[in-house]
Amino acid sequence: xxxxxxxxxxxxxxxxxxxxxxxxxxxxxxxxxxxxxxxxxxxxxxxxxxxxxxxxxxxxxxxxxxxxxxxxxxxxxxxxxxxxxxxxxxxxxxxxxxxxxxxxxxxxxxxxxxxxxxxxxxxxxxxxxxxxxxxxxxxxxxxxxxxxxxxxxxxxxxxxxxxxxxxxxxxxxxxxxxxxxxxxxxxxxxxxxxxxxxxxxxxxxxxxxxxxxxxxxxxxxxxxxxxxxxxxxxxxxxxxxxxxxxxxxxxxxxxxxxxxxxxxxxxxxxxxxxx
Numbered sequence: 001x002x003x004x005x006x007x008x009x010x011x012x013x014x015x016x017x018x019x020x021x022x023x024x025x026x027x028x029x030x031x032x033x034x035x036x037x038x039x040x041x042x043x044x045x046x047x048x049x050x051x052x053x054x055x056x057x058x059x060x061x062x063x064x065x066x067x068x069x070x071x072x073x074x075x076x077x078x079x080x081x082x083x084x085x086x087x088x089x090x091x092x093x094x095x096x097x098x099x100x101x102x103x104x105x106x107x108x109x110x111x112x113x114x115x116x117x118x119x120x121x122x123x124x125x126x127x128x129x130x131x132x133x134x135x136x137x138x139x140x141x142x143x144x145x146x147x148x149x150x151x152x153x154x155x156x157x158x159x160x161x162x163x164x165x166x167x168x169x170x171x172x173x174x175x176x177x178x179x180x181x182x183x184x185x186x187x188x189x190x191x192x193x194x195x196x197x198x199x200x201x202x203x204x205x206x207x208x209x210x211x212x213x214x215x216x217x218x219x220x221x222x223x224x225x226x227x228x229x230x231x232x233x234x235x236x237x238x239x240x241x242x243x244x245x246x247x248x249x250x251x252x253x254x255x256x257x258x259x260x261x262x263x264x265x266x267x268x269x270x271x272x273x274x275x
Contacts, residue, residue, distance in 0.1 A: 002214060004138045004182040006094040007114040011054060013214045016248055016270065018263045019055035019096065019256040020048035021220065022086075024078040025062045038085050045086050049093065052264035055115065056090075057256060058082050059098030063119050063148045063191075075104050080111045087112025096140070102127040109135050119144050119191065121171040133179035140184045140216055141171050145192035154192045161204045164188075168211050184254065186216040190223060198224040202243065205250035216254040217247035220263075241266055 003010045011017065022044060045056055060078030061070060079097060087095055096115035097108035102125045105116055114137050121141035122128040132139045143164050145154035157163050168185050175183055187208060189198045208215055219225070225239035226232055241262050244255050248270040257263040 002182075004184070004214070005136075006055075006138050006182070007092050009092070009094075011094065013253040016252065016267045017054040017254050018052060018260050018267070019057050019216070019254050020045070020051075020053035020260045021256060021258050022048075022056055022058045022082065023062075024058060024060045024082045038081075041082050042085065042089055045090060048260045049090065051260040053260045055094045055096055055254070056086065057096040057098050057117055058086065058113070059117075060104075061099060061101075063098075063100075069147075069149060072101055072103050075099065075101065076107055079104065080107055083108055083111040083113050096138075100124045100128070102131050106131050109137065113137075116140065117186075118142065119148075119186075119188070121167075122174065123171075129175055129178035129180060132175075136181065138182035138184060139175060139180050140186055141168070141175065142186040142191065142218075143167050143188035148191075151192040155194050155197060157197070160193070160197050160200055161207055164201065165208060165211065168208070172211060172213060184214045184216050185211060186218055186256070189217070189219055195224045195227055198222075202246060202250065205247060205252065209251045214253040215251055216256055217244070217252040218256040219243045219247060220255075220257040220259065237262060245270060 003012050022041065048056060058079055060075045083095065083097060094115055095113050096117045097105060097113040098117040099105050100118050100120040105128065116132050116137055117140040118128060119142045145151055164187055172183055185208065187201050187205065220240045221233045221236040225243060226236040229239055237259055244263055244266045255263045
């Protein structure tokens, strides 16, 4: 399994790692509006690093289904100060910016970001791949159709898993051609997929290992969990933990989560099972 170079450090993904989510948005599905001050952001990041997170992922655009479309300027106003204060207070950490807009990413890379998380795999902004390649930072590319505003209408597949693998083979080739070295794929649970399709994808996640790049699983507190259990996102930690173990058993190497401590415990138990 590949190592990735992030912030000048080689991170070995043969052992699973955790990415902590820092939402600088007022309308995220689970924790929107909670991090409304510098102190709250720093406290959150400090706790996540203390609990074992390797990566911190900062986003300012809510990509939940039917999420509000905001301007580039507003997205920058949300994420750039957060990236800057995190990078100044926690030197050398793996700090990702979650955006599909190249103009946001190019500024984020100047404000402390050293990794890119793009829900569109470069398809929503034709300049993205060149900018990521120029910066030589790791690139997380996700499977999605349409936009956050339209993806709920684009859930018709002839063969979901086959189409996801084909999508990634094409996007990985485009990223390699652009000059991106460190690529991570995210199957995009909840993005242009029904609840049933999400479970089908999770059940077959191991097939994505044929692409020979690390897999990131973003399952934390998502609707596939809380709708199935007839609860809400606030009550979905136990369900998240259950599916995180499945994702690890199916080959995931990064868990992108709201709850770092519990995800790290899951990884510890997974390693005890497999070593």
